[in-house]
Amino acid sequence: MKFYILGSCSGTEPMSGRHHTSLALELDGSLYYLDAGENCGYSSYLLGLDQLATQGIFISHTHMDHTGGLPHLLWNLRKLCTLSPENQERMRGRRIPVYLPDLDVFEGVRKMLLGSEGNYETVFSLEPRLVEDGPLLEGPLRVEAFHNRHLGDPEPGQPWRSYSFRLEAQGKRILYSGDFRDLSELLPWLDGAELVFLETGHHRAYRLCEELVQSGAAFGQVVFYHHGVEILRDFSGELALARKVLGGRASFAEDRTYVEL
Numbered sequence: 001m002k003f004y005i006l007g008s009c010s011g012t013e014p015m016s017g018r019h020h021t022s023l024a025l026e027l028d029g030s031l032y033y034l035d036a037g038e039n040c041g042y043s044s045y046l047l048g049l050d051q052l053a054t055q056g057i058f059i060s061h062t063h064m065d066h067t068g069g070l071p072h073l074l075w076n077l078r079k080l081c082t083l084s085p086e087n088q089e090r091m092r093g094r095r096i097p098v099y100l101p102d103l104d105v106f107e108g109v110r111k112m113l114l115g116s117e118g119n120y121e122t123v124f125s126l127e128p129r130l131v132e133d134g135p136l137l138e139g140p141l142r143v144e145a146f147h148n149r150h151l152g153d154p155e156p157g158q159p160w161r162s163y164s165f166r167l168e169a170q171g172k173r174i175l176y177s178g179d180f181r182d183l184s185e186l187l188p189w190l191d192g193a194e195l196v197f198l199e200t201g202h203h204r205a206y207r208l209c210e211e212l213v214q215s216g217a218a219f220g221q222v223v224f225y226h227h228g229v230e231i232l233r234d235f236s237g238e239l240a241l242a243r244k245v246l247g248g249r250a251s252f253a254e255d256r257t258y259v260e261l
């Protein structure tokens with residue numbers, strides 16, 4: 001399986017060579033997206049990924065740096081269907097689940113799509129699904145969501161609004177942090193993860209490395225993404241600090257690269 005970094009940046013102003021957060025997972029001929037920051041559809045298409053193989057989109061929370069590219073990504077699926085009968089046949093009858101913790105946001109996206117060309121008439125359908133604690137997807141890829149405190153504690157009776165994801169495929173475990181407040185929110189899920197994606201928009205990478213070691217958890221490689229200002233100002237210096245703690249197990253995501261597991 002390959003995780004493509006479509007966007008490695010946190011919610012910054014536009015940055016040369018980087019886009020907001022999005023990953024694509026290519027697994028056994030299927031494609032899945034983790035968050036959908038600006039330009040994710042553009043980047044995945046130009047990387048040669050088979051967008052018509054999209055089987056699911058998972059949004060950790062609805063901040064713009066995680067959703068800004070969602071309308072265009074969905075628009076592009078329809079566009080590709082208009083390019084050839086073969087494309088259309090591949091997509092006919094397909095249901096594409098779009099998981100979000102706030103379905104009102106999906107309604108906004110849907111309205112954008114309906115207001116675009118062709119009234120978004122498609123041979124496939126989009127299925128909005130609510131992200132909640134517990135399994136979201138079963139099958140060759142298992143995805144489980146668990147809430148974090150990036151957006152604080154909800155009012156009584158209100159749902160959590162920010163999630164992390166635990167993935168399992170081919171007997172391997174992957175942890176995708178989403179934006180989070182404190183590493184303690186992730187620790188119960190860390191043990192046994194071969195690959196960990198950790199955001200640095202709200203954290204210093206080397207501090208997270210120290211906390212990971214102190215946790216005593218058994219984990220594999222750690223890819224820092226959703227880069228915050230420290231990394232954007234001094235990529236190699238921050239990486240050197242992180243590697244002092246974790247050695248070669250730590251890496252910093254770069255746009256349009258991939259991690260293979």
Ligand SMILES: [Zn+2]
Pocket residue numbers: 010011021063065066179201226
């Ligand atoms: Zn973010």
Ligand SMILES: [Zn+2]
Pocket residue numbers: 061063150179
């Ligand atoms: Zn956020």
